[in-house]
Amino acid sequence: MMTKCGAIILQLIGMSVALVAICWGGGVADSVAFPNGFYQEGGGGFDQVAVGSKNGRMVAVGLKKGIPYFFDNQTMGADPWTVRQVLDEKRCSIAPLCEVAVASDGTLCGLSAKNHKVYRYCWPRAEAPTPYILLDKTSGTASSGGRWALLDDAKKLKIKHIAVGSQMEVWAIDEHDVLYRFADGSWALKARNASQVSVAYDGTVAVLSKAGHMFMRDGNRWEKIKRPAHLASIAVVSKDLMWGICHKPTANKKTVWRYVHGTWERQRTRYGMPATGMTCVAANAAETVFALDHAGNIYANGEDGVPMPVLAKQKCSVMTACNTMG
Secondary structure (H helix, E strand, O other): OOOHHHHHHHHHHOOOOOOOOOEEOOOOOOOOEOOOOEEEOOOOOOOEEEEEEEOOEEEEEEEEOOEEEEEOOOOOOOOOEEEOOOEEOOOOEOOOEEEEEEOOOOOEEEEEOOOOOEEEEOOOHHHOOOOOOOOOOOOOOHHHOOOEEEOOOOOOOOEEEEEEEEOOEEEEEEOOOOEEEEEOOEEEEEEEOEEEEEEOOOOOEEEEEOOOOEEEEEOOEEEEEOOOOOEEEEEEEEOOEEEEEEEEOOOOEEEEEEEEOOEEEEOEOOOOOEOEOEEEEEEOOOOOEEEEEOOOOEEEEOOOOOOOOOOOOOOOOOOOOOEEOO
16 A cells, blocks of 8 residues: 555655654545544644654644644644745755654654655754754754754665654665664664664664564664564654554554553553554654544644653664664
8 A cells, every 4th residue: 555655755766665653644544443542633634743852842743745744732723733844954945755753852854755865954943952962063053943954965875764763863764675873974774674663762773674573672683572463663662662553454454552561452442442544653752642544634642742751861872783684
């Protein structure tokens, strides 16, 4: 089944896209029955949504036809989603975007369909995360506020999928299914045969392989972990907590699951029926979860502006291991 933005990538690089910690809509799916505790958030028509945190408050960014919309939970009686420009530091458009990924420290990255490159959003000073830690020397100046800065392009990679856990944990998968991490100003190869990746704020990295297996990073090794059948996408909150969508093609059913301390639990509606119809979920460090259905409607759990928990200070360590996933 093809998604809207996946069609863009197929046209450009001859491949489809599978996404993890960010959500995609479009296509034909089963009936929608959202999980207990979720509510619809704004209008429909979205192709993707990502959720993180900034300065202790939830941050969500959605895509409509490649244009980012930022969520404002302070809006009263109006659509909470507002559009923003997609300009680089030379004021040139990098739209349409194929993906956006936002972390729980405010780091926001986007993937351009024009050149398959990864850009980091430079928040305007009034909205900048505190502390405002920069990934590159040019970002974050007064002139670059509200612009998108290109990450290192020395390897000339064609990226098809991105995931962001923090300003030190930016990951990507290229057109050859090779997994990279952005470290020390360049892309470092970490594994092969990867189809999806999700990164938590605490540094936990989970990957789905081309063969359908699930791996979690343990130091310099990838540890295979159990998963429910037909797991299609994941959103990692921490090592012991994640959300996922299982898609059984023969029944055209998508069910919602939650992983807690090694056990996957199927999520249900307020009436006790299995939650279905969600195409993907995204989650931040406070487990604020956004889910997207096949019509592009967005659902969220809990209260707006859930404070981000205090987490251990992140350390930037460079992995040297290179594994092939089966």
